[in-house]
Amino acid sequence: MAQLLEMLPRLRPRSYSLINMPDDFLVPDNRSDSFSNMKIDRRLQQLSIVFTRVDFPPIPSVPLETLALTSTITGLECFSFRRYPYRRHGVCTSWLERIWRTYNLSKTLDTVQKPPVFIYLRKNLNNFRLPDLVTPGAPQTGLAPPLVLVGPGSGIAPFIGFLRQYTKYFAITDYITSF
Numbered sequence: 001m002a003q004l005l006e007m008l009p010r011l012r013p014r015s016y017s018l019i020n021m022p023d024d025f026l027v028p029d030n031r032s033d034s035f036s037n038m039k040i041d042r043r044l045q046q047l048s049i050v051f052t053r054v055d056f057p058p059i060p061s062v063p064l065e066t067l068a069l070t071s072t073i074t075g076l077e078c079f080s081f082r083r084y085p086y087r088r089h090g091v092c093t094s095w096l097e098r099i100w101r102t103y104n105l106s107k108t109l110d111t112v113q114k115p116p117v118f119i120y121l122r123k124n125l126n127n128f129r130l131p132d133l134v135t136p137g138a139p140q141t142g143l144a145p146p147l148v149l150v151g152p153g154s155g156i157a158p159f160i161g162f163l164r165q166y167t168k169y170f171a172i173t174d175y176i177t178s179f
Helices: 002-007 091-105 157-170
Strands: 026-028 038-040 068-073 076-081
Antiparallel strands (some): 068 076
């Protein structure tokens, strides 16, 4: 069994984006302003992420030949294979969900065993951020500039952080809407 496990590929680390505002938890180290010398403000002790658990439902017990279904869509022949004979969830997301459920169902957090969650921070290489008109140091006009955020369906964590930052600096949550 050990030899079989050695031949299997290792699980790759799973990346999640933080939904904290950038100035919520990072403070520059006194030695430098570069990102590599940023440190976590220990007073906060809370990093927020967002995740969705995808549920792959089981298929009923059927003969093997019916596992490959054919259908015609606008004249094209398509094949779909039912991959999972049992209910299946992702490894990391299921683990995060178990941690979340444990904390939410407990009466007090002091009695819950806290598993270590290892994190690392990556530099924002593509400079994905709010425009300068919306960030601190911008000229204050008293009005928040309009902001349209289009999320592709996944990867919405930065947008949640942007909305938090937007509402913090302009304090006009009544005017922020979503479609």
